[in-house]
Amino acid sequence: MDVSGPALIPADVRGRLRGVQLRARRAAGQQGVGLHASRSRGAGLEFAQYRAYEPGDELRQIDWKLYARSDRFFVREAERESPLTLWLLLDASASAGHADQSRPGHTRLETLRGVAACAAELALRQGDRFGLIVFGDDRVQLVPAGVGTRQRDRVWLALHGLRAAGGWPPEAAQRVAWERSGAHDLVLMLGDGFDDAGLMLGERLAKAGREVVQLQVLGADERDFPFQGGHRFRDPETGEELLGDAAALRADYLRRFGQAMREREARWQAAGIRHATQYLDEPLDAGLQRLFGTGGAWA
Numbered sequence: 001m002d003v004s005g006p007a008l009i010p011a012d013v014r015g016r017l018r019g020v021q022l023r024a025r026r027a028a029g030q031q032g033v034g035l036h037a038s039r040s041r042g043a044g045l046e047f048a049q050y051r052a053y054e055p056g057d058e059l060r061q062i063d064w065k066l067y068a069r070s071d072r073f074f075v076r077e078a079e080r081e082s083p084l085t086l087w088l089l090l091d092a093s094a095s096a097g098h099a100d101q102s103r104p105g106h107t108r109l110e111t112l113r114g115v116a117a118c119a120a121e122l123a124l125r126q127g128d129r130f131g132l133i134v135f136g137d138d139r140v141q142l143v144p145a146g147v148g149t150r151q152r153d154r155v156w157l158a159l160h161g162l163r164a165a166g167g168w169p170p171e172a173a174q175r176v177a178w179e180r181s182g183a184h185d186l187v188l189m190l191g192d193g194f195d196d197a198g199l200m201l202g203e204r205l206a207k208a209g210r211e212v213v214q215l216q217v218l219g220a221d222e223r224d225f226p227f228q229g230g231h232r233f234r235d236p237e238t239g240e241e242l243l244g245d246a247a248a249l250r251a252d253y254l255r256r257f258g259q260a261m262r263e264r265e266a267r268w269q270a271a272g273i274r275h276a277t278q279y280l281d282e283p284l285d286a287g288l289q290r291l292f293g294t295g296g297a298w299a
Contacts, residue, residue, distance in 0.1 A: 008117035008156060013284045020285070020293045022122045024084050024186045024211040025274075051075060085129040085145055087181050087210075088116045088155070090162075091191025091198055092136030094236040097164035098192075100221045100280050111217050112190050113159040114284045119188055120155045122288075124148070132158055133177055135198070137166035140173045144180065167237050168197035177201060183209035190215050192222075193264055193275075203271045214268055214275040215287040222257065223279055225250050 009017075053062060053073035061075040096109040116132065123130035124147075131145030132155045143158050145151075168174070174197070181187060189202050193216035206212040221227070227246035234241045242249075261277075268275045278287035285293075 008114055008159065009121060010284065013114075013118065014121075016283075016285050016289070017118060017122060020122060020288055022084070022086060022119065022126060022128065022186065022292055024184065083126070083128050085131075085182065085185040086119065086123045087145065087177070087185055087187045088119055088130065088132045089177060089187060089189045089198075089201075090116055090132065090134045090136075091168075091189075091195060092134050092162050092164055093167050093191075093195065094136075094164055095192055095195070096136065097236055098219050098222070100219045101226065102220070103280065106280065107164060108192065108217055108219060108280065109162060109164045111278070111280055111284065113162060115190055115215065115217070115278075115287060116159055117156055118285055118288055120152050122292075124152045130155065131180065133180070134158070134162060135168050135174070136162070136164065139166075139169050140176055142176055142180070164236075168195055171197070174201050178205055178208055178210070181205065181210055185210050187212045188215060189213065190217065192216060192218055194260065199264065199267060202273055203267070206271045206273050212271070212273045213291060214273050215291065216264075216275060216277045217287065218277060218279055220279050220281040225253050225257075 051074065053075055063074050063076050066072075066074050090112055092109060092112070096112060097107050099105065099107045120130050120132075127147065129145045129147050130151065132141075132143040134141040141158065141162075143155050146154070177187075187202075187205055187210045189198065189212065191198055193199070193214055202212050202214060225246070227250075229246060230243070231246045232241055232243045265275065274291065276287050276290040278290070
């Protein structure tokens with residue numbers, strides 16, 4: 001099976017990811033909020049100082065403009081954030097099989113696996129540890145945290161094999177999320193955000209000191225309710241159905257949808273969980289840009 005990058009990350013998205021940096025906002029008591037807990041010198045992201053070129057330094061670190069002025073080689077030394085551990089918690093329950101009318105071949109799961117692949121690529125680029133935990137089909141699938149390209153391939157292989165099915169596993173099975181993760185780890189939860197089991201798990205992880213971030217991925221149909229005429233609506237997880245005239249149902253649906261969104265956002269905020277919403281008609285990296293990109297919520 002091909003687990004190379006292009007299969008999950010389109011070229012245009014890969015290019016835009018260069019402006020995205022995974023960061024954890026770690027507060028020490030009631031004192032200010034930083035990025036990672038400690039910093040060290042290296043070829044990092046924030047410029048710190050120049051130093052003389054030494055054999056073994058990468059040529060891309062040389063400041064050629066300074067060389068032109070001084071006729072001496074200097075490298076740009078930066079402050080590098082200490083490595084973090086990223087955990088991708090992905091909701092692959094039956095509701096992940098949702099697809100919009102305008103794009104029936106593209107499910108929520110396709111976007112979720114693509115976003116997860118992007119986040120893994122960012123962690124790889126930063127030299128961070130990362131792992132994957134999938135909830136769906138009434139069970140848990142785990143890829144333990146690791147580093148490097150082989151770890152990236154393990155995560156992508158697991159993502160390729162996912163299917164949207166079943167519901168969240170029992171609470172006892174969800175314990176793997178906090179047994180495997182540690183205090184201050186960055187936990188990125190990916191899903192529609194409407195499953196109570198997922199919401200409660202995020203709240204528990206945040207209370208236990210994990211840095212929890214929720215990326216809510218929703219369909220444009222869920223946002224706009226563009227249906228016309230008689231329509232049968234079916235809950236993919238419970239099997240419950242509702243038959244009615246779409247135009248007559250639209251106003252009440254949008255009111256209930258807005259209320260549900262506000263309630264979820266209030267709980268995430270109360271738990272200290274950063275969150276953003278991404279829709280299926282948006283670019284694959286839209287949510288990550290909002291959370292971690294330049295000008296995003298954490299910039």
